[in-house]
Amino acid sequence: MSNTETRKDDHLRICLEEDVQCRQVTNGLERYRFTHCCLPELDYEEIDISTRFLGKKLGAPLLISSMTGGTDRAKMINTRLAEIAETYQLAMGVGSQRVAVEKPETADTFAVRSIAPNTLLLANLGAVQLNYTYGIDQCRKVVDILQADALILHINPLQECIQSEGDRNFKGLLDKIHKVCSELPVPVVTKEVGNGISGEMARRLIEAGVSAIDVAGAGGTSWAKVESERAENRLQQRLGRTFADWGIPTADCIGTVRNASATVPLIASGGLRDGLEVAKTLALGADLAGLAFPFLQAADRSIEAIDELVNLLTAEIKTVLFCTGNGSIPALKQSRVLEKIR
Helix, strand or coil: CCHHHHHHHHHHHHHHHCCCECCCCCCCHHHEEECCCCCCCCCHHHCECCEEECCEEECCCEEECCCCCCCHHHHHHHHHHHHHHHHHCCEEECCCCHHHHHCHHHHHHCCCCCCCCCCCEEEEEEHHHHHCCCCHHHHHHHHHHHCCCEEEEECCHHHHHHCCCCCCCCCCHHHHHHHHHHHCCCCEEEECCCCCCCHHHHHHHHHCCCCEEECCCECCECHHHHHHHCCCCHHHHHHHHHCCCCCCEHHHHHHHHHHHCCCCCEEEECCCCCHHHHHHHHHHCCCEEEECHHHHHHHHHCHHHHHHHHHHHHHHHHHHHHHHCCCEHHHHHHCCCEEECC
């Protein structure tokens, strides 16, 4: 098993078995609440939670966020998630496909298009790999493996600092991201991995040609904690603990990115755990909400557990719409039913 494959297995095990959630920083959504509408004048059965993102219609404003691939356990998880994504027409990302570039025999652990022919699928590579021999050919390759509708370039400077084998040369990446955006035939989405994207950085990424932003703010899984758990030396272990709660809360990211651009397609992720929080991110200005850890837990158990999770999330979103007097996602986004309480 390669170092990358071992890391993939370690990440899955640690996320599922160890306490690697942020504790001192939250996603910030607890600072907001909806104004209750006691007389919605709506038929609950007519509420529409469908939406559109990157040109595709989705059954709900939900993204199964990028998690894994490259190992047998990861293949099982991706297969189960893809089946549910297709059933409910949710968007789905996969984990970093670097391992599929290094070891082509692992490509099938990501290749879920046959299971999800109509799903909005997002391929994934680390942006920093553009400074380590990767270029447009590798980007095309991972898009082709997934037959993806878009490519996520994830940005993870803190994680790379904590990884014993981390790639830490981020110099000149913006120009290389611009080149990928210019030459790749599908849209490029930039995503953090749990430490957030500020408004200023979003503005620079949009100017570089990025088609959508996934803020992936702080408040959920701490990848500094994850890497601390698998660190090979005491320095890296302590470094991970020091920066366990580093980052911009998800709610703050949404506000600053939306202020930087009123129109960029915006994904809110980072510590979202239920449909009420999903609805809050939409009311704050996001277009789609991404969840990883809840889907990972469910997928590791069974496909029935994922099905149950999706039904709960959609029921929670519909309940928010019903109890705020909004019949659709656009209506919720245009309303002023979310207030800051502290």
